[in-house]
Amino acid sequence: MEIAPGIHVSTSSTDDWVADPEVPGTEMHELVRADGVWAGLTRMSAVVAPIEFTPEQRETVxxxxxRARIEFAGGAVIDLGPGDLASLPPGVATTWHISVPYREMWVFAPDEP
Structure with missing residues (x-):
């Protein structure tokens, strides 16, 4: 919700969720999309198959x-749980294995040159 020009506020318990068109069984809540930055929340309540994803911009979650186990092309693996933060470069192929229920906050933004 935009409470004043450029000031966006939300909560992780929001009821304003829509189906994620790219990941079946997943819902998302968009907080803001402005100046090349896109931020919001994702939630999953049902088991979903591993998710193949290659971000076009830097993704921070x-x-x-x-919990999320993220496997990177080339062999690196990271395990994330509540309170963990990770930032992934654009163009890297990943496979996500999610344990549900799952909720994350995400930000997509251009990499600095």
């Missing part, structure tokens, strides 16, 4: 609930 903060896990609120649940």
């Amino acid at each position: 903060y896990v609120i609930e649940g």
